[in-house]
Amino acid sequence: MKAKEWGISGAAGGLRVDERDAGTDGPGDGLALELVRVTEAAAIAAGRWAGHGDEEGGRAAADVMHELIRSVPMRGVVVIGxxxxxxxxxxxxxxxxxxxTGPACDIGISVGDGVLSAAGDVPNALAAIAVAEPGALYDPSPVLAMEKLAVGxxxxxxxxxxxxxxxxxxxxARAGDAQVSxxxxxxxxxxxxxxxxxxIRDAGARVHLxxxxxxxxxxAAARPESPVDLMLGTGGSAEGVVAAAALSCLGGSLQARLRSETPGPAETGFGEVLHTGDLVRGENVVFCATGVTGNExxxxxxxHSGRTTTQSMVMCAKAxxxxxxxxxxxxxxGTRSTGPYDG
Known part of the structure; x- marks a missing residue:
């Protein structure tokens, strides 16, 4: 299916928020298509710095996202920034x-998701935006660390x-009629x-770093075409909420526990278990992400000569x-899209 053309700068272009998004129903499918041009531009800005060992990419991506998101037809408040x-x-x-104008909503952002450190050109980096109804996104601040378990x-x-x-x-393994190995x-x-x-390795499974x-x-844990079956580990709490928004659109699950900054044994220092519905409430959830560096x-x-290509994922839970x-x-x-297509 062909999509209309739209620009990556200036006022919102060809893909407009439809009537469903303009009322009180909250963010929807049309808003998701508006937001993808924002994540595209942020990813391009961050990608120009990938591999240089410089955090300037983070600032460049944030500046671009900040500029373009102001033209998106919504009444948003950044909750995860x-x-x-x-x-x-x-x-x-x-x-x-x-x-x-448009729907009132909470906004969560993840700019670069790791590529913006001095590590440079690392895989798995995204520029992402999650949007939900007002009050729907969990605010984990001031706790910065979160233990996570993600599945499809x-x-x-x-x-x-x-x-x-x-x-x-x-x-x-039992649920998937498979072996742990x-x-x-x-x-x-x-x-x-x-x-x-x-x-993980002692249990017999394979680790994908x-x-x-x-x-x-x-x-990746929630996408059928991905080799990843689940994700484990501790990362940023803000990224956990953004990931939960994506999983709520995919039908997957994120379980999480906020990590205390107080040193102690592995069995201590955890908060209560938070589930996807605790981190992102309601069904009016949209998620957009554009790859900065390649991932699963x-x-x-x-x-390329005279052009730059991006690939994005655009999801809407209600639709x-x-x-x-x-x-x-x-x-x-100008920007020409060869999608979107429903996956």
């Missing part, structure tokens, strides 16, 4: 976003983050996960749609 107004001049928690629709009811790793792996577990490649990696961030890892679900930004949008951006500012 880049910190407080003291921390950052743009996209801070509590900032308003949108042009003041087939395993929602069989896992429990409080159980030992081996027990959850056996439960997933067939399972692939995505884990952020961080020193803090050495013990977790050993536990991811670099850029766990939003892509959580999505999306290609990264690619530069039950998943679209993959591949766009070609040309120097004139």
């Amino acid at each position: 880049r910190g407080t107004e003291r921390d950052t001049p743009v996209l801070f928690n509590g900032e308003t976003a949108g042009d003041g 629709p087939d395993y929602v009811d069989v896992v429990d983050i409080r159980l030992p790793v081996a027990d959850n792996l056996r439960a997933v 067939d399972l692939v577990v995505a884990v952020l490649n961080r020193p803090r996960h050495r013990r977790l990696v050993h536990e 991811i670099e850029g961030g766990d939003v892509a890892g959580a999505i 679900v999306l290609r990264g930004v690619q530069h 039950n749609t998943v679209r993959i949008v591949t766009s070609e951006h040309r120097p004139s500012g």
Whole structure:
């Protein structure tokens, strides 16, 4: 299916929010298609710095996202942002976003999701936006760390983050009529996960180390074409809420526990178990993400002679749609999409 053309700068272009989004029903499918041009532009800005070992990409991506999101027809408030107004001049928690028309909504952002560190050109990086009804997005601040367990629709009811790793792996294997040795577990490649990696391998499963961030890892666990069966580990709490929005659109599940900053044994320092519905409430949830660097679900930004290509995922929980949008951006500012198609 062909989509209309739209630009990546200036006022919102050809894909407009439809009448369903303009009333009190909250964000919907039309708004998701408006937001994809924002994540595309942010991904391109971040991608220009990938591999340079410089955090300038984070600032560039945030500036572009901040500029474009102001033209999106919505009345948004950033709930999951880049910190407080003291921390950052743009996209801070509590900032308003949108042009003041359209649905009222909460906004969660993840700009670069890991590529913006000095690690450079790492895989699994996304520029993502999650939008839900006012009051629907859980605010984890000031706790920064979150232990996460992400699975797809087939395993929602069989896992429990409080159980030992081996027990959850056996439960997933039984539900999928597979052997534990067939399972692939995505884990952020961080020193803090050495013990977790050993536990997964000791149980007989395979470890798939991811670099850029766990939003892509959580999505991969819920996509049938991905080799990943589940994701485990500790990452940012803000990214956990954004990932939960994506999983709510995919029918998957994110279980999470906020991590205390107080040192202690592995059995202590955890908050209560939070489920997808605790992190993102309601069914009016939309999620857009564009690959910055390649990952299991999306290609990264690619530069060719005279053009740049991006690949994005656009999802709406209420409409039950998943679209993959591949766009070609040309120097004139025009953008042509070869999607979206429903997945």
